[in-house]
Amino acid sequence: MISRPHGGRLVNRVLASKRRERILEEVDEFERLNIDQGRAFDAENIAYGVYSPLEGFMLEEEFLSVLDDMRLPNDLPWTIPIVLDIDEKTAARIEPGDDVMLYYEDIPVAVLHVEEIYVYDKERFARCVFKTTDLAHPGVAKVFSMGKYLIGGRVDLINDPPNPFERYTLRPVETRVLFRERGWKTVVGFQTRNVPHLGHEYLQKSALVFVDGLFINPVIGRKKRGDFRDDVILSAYEVLLRNYYPRESAVLSIVRYEMRYAGPREAIHHAIMRKNFGCTHFIVGRDHAGVGNYYGPYEAQEIFKEFPDLGITPLFFREFFYCRKCGAIVNERVCPHDESFRLRFSGTKIREMIRSGKTPPPEFMRPEVAEAIFQFENPFVE
């Protein structure tokens, strides 16, 4: 049987059509609050159950419990604060009990039923979640750019945030039906925000040897300059799946989510999201959700020891590389040869090659995948 949702029940806070119409008729009567893309994606994920059991943006008790204990007040594992910030001026015109309309890009996305407005300690937030207060860390920088208050309460989704990848978007209710229809009892989730090289492929296939299905779930969201564009990543995966994966073994669909780069804590969060999609297993490789040198290369694997009650089984892998002596893609668990035989996969190196128009060698990347990337005039985020 596929995984039960986190907390036992899949949350659904997408407004049914009648109530939605009624609210849209009087949309101008709501207090208006503009939110950024990351918060719009959070509202969407809450509503469709990707963040089950959360039903809204966190209240202070939940927020503090997550910071200090990495658990919700009911003891359920939860490592990343899902919060909505507002500045002082906005806080002055909103009160607990109000219904506020959240707008993203001028579209009413969700109604927030305000339960609480509270101040919070940014330094503590950063230290607990990111293990640093260094502003060079993108997650820390984000926290310090936030408003002075957090506003908590349940949300009801009115409109999906604009989605150019509708065709690749499956909700947890849909993936659960899909996995069941495919007869998958065990499903391994794979988190990615990159075009696939052979290291990724071997990671996925090593896991797939032991389970019924593979769920490739790229994160779509705010990217850094020089990252591969979302449409390039999807196109590259389409080609890889078509040419190198049994059709019945793998599914590709996206999740829209703003990376926090919180390393170990975020690895737990990524696993919880995939549990809600119906995965029974989750791949955790080297430096999962990390950035710079803030986390140890396998710290994101070690943290899982603290969550025996997570309800999804992590699969840990050492880094894969190509060994010329083995003549295969291997990792240090199976290859005894020294570094001089080893070709390490490097995202940076692959990006540089593609930028200069060079096709990466076939030990690095499938030629079909490289070709798909070259179809784009500029595959990188400007």
Next chain:
Amino acid sequence: MSEEKVPIYIKKELYERLKKHVKESGGFESIEEFVEFVLNEVLEEEEEEEVYSPEEEEEIKRRLRSLGYL
């Protein structure tokens, strides 16, 4: 929820083991409370969490088919 109760017969030996377990583990007020808790857990585990009607499920399958997932 109805609080009406019904009797259930179980083997004496199992009953004695339960009695011992409940007494030693604390946490539960009575054997009855313990048995109800465990049975609830088992049933919840068994029941496939269906948050949608058969019509909604058909709708989901239609979309999955149209996108080539099924």
